[in-house]
Amino acid sequence: MRGLVLDFGGVLDGPGADTGLMAGIVADARRRGIRTAILSNDPGGPGAQLLRDLAGPFVDDVVLSGDVGMAKPDLRIYALVAARLRLDPGDCVFVDDLVVNVRAAAAAGMVGVHHVDPSIAVEEITILLDSDIGSDSDGDAKGRGR
Template sequence: MLRGLVLDFGGVLTDFGDDFAAPEPPLVGVVRTARRHGVRTALLSNADGLWSPPREWDGLFDVVVVSGEVGLAKPDAAIYLLTAQRLGLEPAECVFVDDLAVNVRGAAAVGMVGVHHTSIASTVDELAVLIEFPSI
C-alpha cells in the first residue's frame, strides 16, 4: 500500500494549469487531502541550499529534501532513498511525482511508484487510483 506522496516543486507544485487566478496550485490541494487521509508527504527539489518552500506551505510536508542542503540531486538513487528514509517509509510505499521523466525513472529504479506529471488532470487521476482515497 502507498503511504507516502513525494512531489517535485518546479513544474509540479508550481503548475496552475489554466487557472492562474486560483489561490494556490491545484496539486497543493492534493497534498492537503493526502495528509488528511494519513498519507505522509515530502517535497523533493533539486534547488540550491538557499531555497525553501513558500511560508504558506509550512506544515504541509512531513519532510523537505533540497539538493543543495543534502549534496545529492535527482535522478541519483540516493536522494530518493534518503527521502523515503526521512518519511519513515520504504521506497515501495511511496509515489513520486515529477515533470521530468528522467527523475521519475530514477525514483522507479529504487522501487517508488513514479508519476510523470504532464497535466494536473492526469496527475490527479493517477494519484486518486494509486493512493486510494476519495475525492482528491
C-alpha cells in the same frame, strides 16, 4: 501507498502546474495519514527558506538537493526522502515533470507519476493513494473535459 513525494517546480508551481489542484491532493493525503514531502533539485542556501518553510504547514518534509549534497536522478536521494518520511521507497508515490527523475524514482523502488497535465497526474495519484479527492461523481478528474 503511505507516502507522496512531489517535485516543486513544474508540479506544485510554475508553467504547467495547477497549484490548487495539487495542494488539494496533498491536503487530502495528509488528512488520511499519508506522509508527504517535496523533493527538489533546488540549490538550497538562504534563498530556499520559503521552500523549507513548507515543511509543517503544507507537507511533512522538504528535501532540497543543495541541502543534502545529492540531486535527482541520483537513486540515493529517493532513498533519503523515503527514510526521512520513515517509509520504504516502495511505499511512496513520486511525482515529477521530468521523465528521467520519474524513471530514477522507479528504479529506487518508488511508484512514479510523470506530471505532464495536472488533471491527469491527479487522476493517477488519486488511484495510487486510493483517494476520491480530485474526482467528480463520475470518476473523472476535476477540470478534465469529456
